Amino acid sequence: xxxxxxxxxxxxxxxxxxxxxxxxxxxxxxxxxxxxxxxxxxxxxxxxxxxxxxxxxxxxxxxxxxxxxxxxxxxxxxxxxxxxxxxxxxxxxxxxxxxxxxxxxxxxxxxxxxxxxxxxxxxxxxxxxxxxxxxxxxxxxxxxxxxxxxxxxxxxxxxxxxxxxxxxxxxxxxxxxxxxxxxxxxxxxxxxxxxxxxxxxxxxxxxxxxxx
Amino acid sequence: xxxxxxxxxxxxxxxxxxxxxxxxxxxxxxxxxxxxxxxxxxxxxxxxxxxxxxxxxxxxxxxxxxxxxxxxxxxxxxxxxxxxxxxxxxxxxxxxxxxxxxxxxxxxxxxxxxxxxxxxxxxxxxxxxxxxxxxxxxxxxxxxxxxxxxxxxxxxxxxxxxxxxxxxxxxxxxxxxxxxx
Numbered sequence: 001x002x003x004x005x006x007x008x009x010x011x012x013x014x015x016x017x018x019x020x021x022x023x024x025x026x027x028x029x030x031x032x033x034x035x036x037x038x039x040x041x042x043x044x045x046x047x048x049x050x051x052x053x054x055x056x057x058x059x060x061x062x063x064x065x066x067x068x069x070x071x072x073x074x075x076x077x078x079x080x081x082x083x084x085x086x087x088x089x090x091x092x093x094x095x096x097x098x099x100x101x102x103x104x105x106x107x108x109x110x111x112x113x114x115x116x117x118x119x120x121x122x123x124x125x126x127x128x129x130x131x132x133x134x135x136x137x138x139x140x141x142x143x144x145x146x147x148x149x150x151x152x153x154x155x156x157x158x159x160x161x162x163x164x165x166x167x168x169x170x171x172x173x174x175x176x177x178x179x180x181x182x183x184x185x186x187x188x189x190x191x192x193x194x195x196x197x198x199x200x201x202x203x204x205x206x207x208x209x210x211x212x
Numbered sequence: 213x214x215x216x217x218x219x220x221x222x223x224x225x226x227x228x229x230x231x232x233x234x235x236x237x238x239x240x241x242x243x244x245x246x247x248x249x250x251x252x253x254x255x256x257x258x259x260x261x262x263x264x265x266x267x268x269x270x271x272x273x274x275x276x277x278x279x280x281x282x283x284x285x286x287x288x289x290x291x292x293x294x295x296x297x298x299x300x301x302x303x304x305x306x307x308x309x310x311x312x313x314x315x316x317x318x319x320x321x322x323x324x325x326x327x328x329x330x331x332x333x334x335x336x337x338x339x340x341x342x343x344x345x346x347x348x349x350x351x352x353x354x355x356x357x358x359x360x361x362x363x364x365x366x367x368x369x370x371x372x373x374x375x376x377x378x379x380x381x382x383x384x385x386x387x388x389x390x391x392x393x
Contacts, residue, residue, distance in 0.1 A: 001337045001355055003243060006269050009355040009383070010276040011236035014227060016380045018280040082281050083294035152278035154298040211302070211391065212274060 018150070021081045025074075025147030029170075032143035036136040036171055044132060044178040053182070061104045062176035062187055068097040069195075070169030073162050077144065080159040081151025087158060094165070104184030123181035126190045132178070133171050133194035140167035141202055145209055153210050160206010164199035171198075221288040228284055238288075239272060246271050246296055253300045259307055265333035271299045273336075273387045306393075339389040347382030350375055 053059040072093035079085050113120070123129075144163035153159035172191050181187075220238060227235035250264035250271075274295050282291045340348055346368075353364040361379070365372045 001269070001333065001340065003265060003268055003272070003333065004240075005355040005358075006272060006336060007236065007239040007243065008358065009351065009379070010239060010272060011232050012354050012361060013276065013376070013379050013383055014232040014235045015230065015376065018277075021281060082283065082291070083278070083298060084286075084290045152274070152281045152295060152298075154294055212278060212298075 021147065021151040022078050024150040025078065025081075025144065028143035028147040029140065032139040033170070035139040036174060039136050039139075040132075040174045040178070044128070044175070046177045047180055049180075050177065053180075056182055058104065058108065058182040058184060059176075061100065061184060062179075062182065063173060065097045065100045065104070065184075065187060066169050066172040066176055066191070068100055069094070070166050070173060072096060073166035073169055077148055077159060077162045077166055078151075080153050080155065080162060081148050083152040083154045085153075086155070097169075101184050101188045105188060108184055117185065120181075120183035121185040121189055123183065123186040123190065125179050125181050126186075129175065129179060129181075129190040130194050132175050133168060133191065134198050136171035136174055137164070137167040137198040138201075140170050141198060141205070143167075145202075145205055148206075148210055149212075152212050153206075156210035157203045157207035159210050161199050161203035163206060164202020165195065167202070168195040168198040217287055217289040220292070224279075224282065224288040225284055228279070228282075239275075242275075242292060243268060243272070249296060250300060250303075253304060257304045257307070259304070263307075266335045267300060267303045269333050269336045270303060270390055271296045273383065273390070274299050277384060277387055335390060335393070336386060339386050339393070342389060343382055343385055347378050347385065350378040351382040351386070354379060 047053065076087070076090050076093060079090055080087070108120075141164055144167055145160065148159055148163055151159075172195070176187075181190075220241065223234045223238035223241070227238055246268050247264055250267040251261040254261045254263055254267075275292060278295060282288065340351060343351070349368060350364055350370075353359045353367060354361070359367065361372055361375050364370075365375045368375070370378070
C-alpha cells in the first residue's frame with residue numbers, strides 16, 4: 001500500500017473518537033475493585049474491633065499512607081500514558097507516603113509505648129500482609145494495565161511499575177482494615193516489602209503489554 | 213520551525229474537532245519529516261535506507277490510533293516525535309539492531325528526499341491479506357480503490373456505520389499484527 005493511500009484511509013477514519021485513557025482506566029479499576037474486595041471479605045474481613053480502632057490515629061494513618069500511594073500513582077500513570085511524558089516533575093509525589101510514614105514513626109517514638117520497638121515492627125500479621133497485599137493487587141494490576149494499554153506510554157516498564165504501585169496501594173487500603181498491626185514501623189516494613197513484588201510484576205508485564 | 217509546529221498544532225486541533233481535510237493535510241505534511249528521520253535512523257543502524265517507508269507507515273498508524281492521547285492544549289510536534297521515536301526504535305530493534313535515536317533527529321529534520329528512491333512499503337500490504345474478509349474488503353476499497361465511505365457502503369451493501377466500524381477495526385488489527393510480527 002502506498003503511503004498516500006494509507007494517509008487517505010486514516011483521514012477517512014477521522015470521525016472515530018476513542019475514549020480518554022482516564023475513562024477507560026477508571027472503568028477497568030471499577031470492574032476490578034469488587035474482585036479484590038471479594039477476595040478480601042472471603043479470606044480476611046474487617047477486624048472486629050474496627051470501631052475502637054478508628055479512634056487510634058495510627059490506624060487511620062495506615063489509610064492515609066496507602067491512599068497517598070494509590071492516588072498519586074493513578075495520576076502519574078495517566079500522565080505517563082501520553083507519549084511525550086516523563087517522570088520528571090512527578091516522581092516526588094511518590095515520596096508523600098514515605099513522608100507520612102516518617103512523620104508517623106517519629107510521633108510514635110515520642111509517645112510512651114507498651115511494646116518495645118522490635119515487637120511493634122515485627123507485629124503479628126506480617127505473613128498475612130505479605131501474601132494478602134500482592135494477591136489482592138493482581139486483579140487491580142491487570143485492570144490498570146488494560147486501562148493504560150489504551151494510552152501510548154513510551155516507557156512501558158516504568159508505566160507498568162507505576163500501575164503496580166497503584167494496585168498495591170489500593171490492595172493495601174483494603175488490607176489495612178483487617179490488620180491489627182497499626183504501628184507505622186510495621187507499615188513501613190511489611191507494606192513496603194509487600195508492594196515491591198507487585199511493582200516488579202507491573203514493570204515486567206508493562207514492558208510487554210504496554211508497548212504500542 | 214516554530215511556524216511549522218504551530219501550523220501542525222492548528223491542523224491537529226481542526227482534525228480533532230472533526231475536520232478530516234485538515235487531518236489529511238496534517239498527515240501529508242508530517243510524512244516527509246518522518247521519512248527523513250526514518251532514513252537517518254536506518255542509516256545510523258547500518259541498515260538499507262530504502263526500508264524507510266514501512267517505518268513511516270508504522271508511525272502513521274500509531275499516530276492515528278493514539279491521537280486521543282494528544283492534549284489539545286499542548287503543541288503537536290513533541291507528541292508526534294515521541295511516538296515516531298518510539299516506533300523507529302521498535303522497528304530498528306525488530307530488524308535486529310539495538311540503536312539509540314536522538315529526539316533531535318526529528319526536531320531538526322528538514323523534509324527529505326522524494327519517496328522515489330524508496331522501496332515500496334510491503335509490511336502493511338502483507339498484513340492486510342491476513343485480516344478478516346470484511347475488514348480487508350473495506351480497507352482495500354478505501355485505500356486502494358480510493359472509494360469514499362458512502363461508495364464502499366453501496367458496493368458491499370453495508371450501512372455507512374458498518375463501513376466505519378470495519379474501517380476502524382481493520383486499522384486497529386493491522387497495527388496489532390504489525391506489532392506482533
